[in-house]
Amino acid sequence: MKSQNKLAFLSIGLLLFYLILAKNYLFGKFTIQNLFRGVDFGANTMQTLVFIFFFFTIATLNFALLQSWFSDWLILQLIRYKKISHAFKNLNETIFKLNVLFHIMFIILFFVFSELFHASSSISFSLLSMLLTNFLICNLYMLTQFLFNLYFSDRVGYFLVLVYAGLFLMVGESLFVNGGSVIFQILAWPQFICQQRLSILHVNLLVWYVILLVLFMLVEGLIYGRLRQIDWLRRD
Amino acid sequence: MDDLDKLIGYGGIKMKIELRHFSKTLKKRSVLTDVSYTFNDGAIYGLYGINGSGKTMLLRAMAGLIHATNGEVLVNDKILHKDIDFSPETGILIENMSLLPQYSAFENLKILGKIQHVANDADIENTLKAVGLEANIHEPVVKDFSLGMRQKLNIAQAVFEDQKIILLDEPTNGLDTDSVSKCIKLLRKLRDEGKLIVVATHVAEDMKKLADVQLHIVEGKIESTERVSVG
Numbered sequence: 423m424k425s426q427n428k429l430a431f432l433s434i435g436l437l438l439f440y441l442i443l444a445k446n447y448l449f450g451k452f453t454i455q456n457l458f459r460g461v462d463f464g465a466n467t468m469q470t471l472v473f474i475f476f477f478f479t480i481a482t483l484n485f486a487l488l489q490s491w492f493s494d495w496l497i498l499q500l501i502r503y504k505k506i507s508h509a510f511k512n513l514n515e516t517i518f519k520l521n522v523l524f525h526i527m528f529i530i531l532f533f534v535f536s537e538l539f540h541a542s543s544s545i546s547f548s549l550l551s552m553l554l555t556n557f558l559i560c561n562l563y564m565l566t567q568f569l570f571n572l573y574f575s576d577r578v579g580y581f582l583v584l585v586y587a588g589l590f591l592m593v594g595e596s597l598f599v600n601g602g603s604v605i606f607q608i609l610a611w612p613q614f615i616c617q618q619r620l621s622i623l624h625v626n627l628l629v630w631y632v633i634l635l636v637l638f639m640l641v642e643g644l645i646y647g648r649l650r651q652i653d654w655l656r657r658d
Numbered sequence: 659m660d661d662l663d664k665l666i667g668y669g670g671i672k673m674k675i676e677l678r679h680f681s682k683t684l685k686k687r688s689v690l691t692d693v694s695y696t697f698n699d700g701a702i703y704g705l706y707g708i709n710g711s712g713k714t715m716l717l718r719a720m721a722g723l724i725h726a727t728n729g730e731v732l733v734n735d736k737i738l739h740k741d742i743d744f745s746p747e748t749g750i751l752i753e754n755m756s757l758l759p760q761y762s763a764f765e766n767l768k769i770l771g772k773i774q775h776v777a778n779d780a781d782i783e784n785t786l787k788a789v790g791l792e793a794n795i796h797e798p799v800v801k802d803f804s805l806g807m808r809q810k811l812n813i814a815q816a817v818f819e820d821q822k823i824i825l826l827d828e829p830t831n832g833l834d835t836d837s838v839s840k841c842i843k844l845l846r847k848l849r850d851e852g853k854l855i856v857v858a859t860h861v862a863e864d865m866k867k868l869a870d871v872q873l874h875i876v877e878g879k880i881e882s883t884e885r886v887s888v889g
């Protein structure tokens with residue numbers, strides 16, 4: 423359970439990292455208002471990212487949670503599920519529940535802050551498409567983390583997640599500020615959390631829903647395959 | 659306990675674990691080498707051997723927690739990882755494991771019990787009493803347990819759902835003399851109920867008191883087996 427504490431600590435660290443980013447690079451001044459300033463057509467990449475930083479935090483905390491599953495506790499559960507497919511189903515249910523929780527939080531915070539700062543007029547979100555998108559991405563992100571867990575040890579896995587997040591922050595920014603090809607922008611997926619960004623790009627929303635769904639299924643397939651052949655030995 | 663009772667209690671199902679030429683190589687080192695043996699229910703099997711001889715690995719193989727490099731494990735004639743993923747109805751005590759630290763003993767078992775729904779509150783309480791945790795059923799939380807208390811809870815976890823196959827790795831670790839006797843008494847009772855029990859230990863004394871069949875493990879092989887009769 424020690425490593426869990428470490429990871430929770432790292433998650434908070436990551437959150438602070440985002441706050442500092444916000445302070446230094448985004449709005450010049452560090453105010454709550456700036457942090458939650460709506461993402462409209464004029465928002466740049468960093469503003470978009472900061473707007474969705476909850477998502478990163480939740481996903482990271484979730485990583486810590488998944489990490490703790492790789493303890494003896496998980497083995498005791500697996501033995502009781504008897505079949506890997508049951509455990510797999512349970513994993514997906516848990517991620518699903520976390521998603522719902524996150525989205526409720528997201529919507530509430532969104533409305534609270536837009537009310538608070540009278541920003542609603544300047545924001546024009548399609549909530550439904552945003553949520554659908556978020557849902558796919560959230561699942562994909564959490565499952566990717568789970569994959570990391572399955573293939574690597576704690577430390578390597580967490581390092582990869584940090585690199586992953588950092589890389590997409592950088593790639594996302596450079597591509598968006600300087601333009602760039604659509605495929606790169608899809609790879610730097612945090613950009614696509616807001617439907618607005620997509621409509622600016624004139625990318626058919628359906629097309630990349632399908633792309634994400636295919637990716638989603640691919641990751642699920644990999645996890646299932648890996649779960650079936652993994653040696654449940656104590657990890658370092 | 660007569661045979662009729664056994665049949666009623668089990669619906670006539672006998673438990674059997676069969677290792678067929680099981681080998682496991684980890685990081686290019688052979689940790690189990692061509693192990694073939696059949697474990698039947700109604701007996702306590704004792705695995706003994708020096709540190710690193712492969713006792714834990716053998717238990718893991720029987721539970722379906724590792725994959726064979728060569729050979730196979732059959733549980734009731736079903737091949738592990740092919741016909742089934744894990745041995746069914748198995749209780750396992752993994753070395754140095756820790757249950758959820760923020761919950762009490764009772765809550766821990768209750769959470770685990772939610773997966774299969776075979777044990778009720780009374781079963782949980784009775785098991786905790788049988789392992790000697792009667793004073794610590796609802797408090798303190800596991801975080802504040804002593805080493806021996808943790809171990810008792812770990813044993814309870816492996817038997818509270820009336821598991822037919824019980825695999826215990828060093829169950830007497832951290833237990834005082836009284837608790838060891840209690841543990842032995844519990845395991846004998848379970849054996850008499852017709853369960854398949856395998857215990858790994860390097861304590862010769864516990865082995866003598868406990869095992870009906872002693873398996874001597876040397877460098878990942880079963881070097882010798884000896885059937886002894888104990889109480």
Ligand SMILES: Nc1ncnc2c1ncn2[C@@H]1O[C@H](COP(=O)(O)OP(=O)(O)OP(=O)(O)O)[C@@H](O)[C@H]1O
Nearest residue numbers: 655684685689708709710711712713714715716860
């Ligand atoms: N994850 C692993 N990777 C590589 N080798 C391992 C791993 N786990 C165990 N081993 C090796 O497998 C061998 C058998 O280990 P095992 O844990 O089964 O020993 P043991 O008989 O249970 O010993 P002890 O009495 O100390 O518990 C040891 O030589 C050990 O070094």
Ligand SMILES: [Mg+2]
Nearest residue numbers: 713714753827
């Ligand atoms: Mg061992």
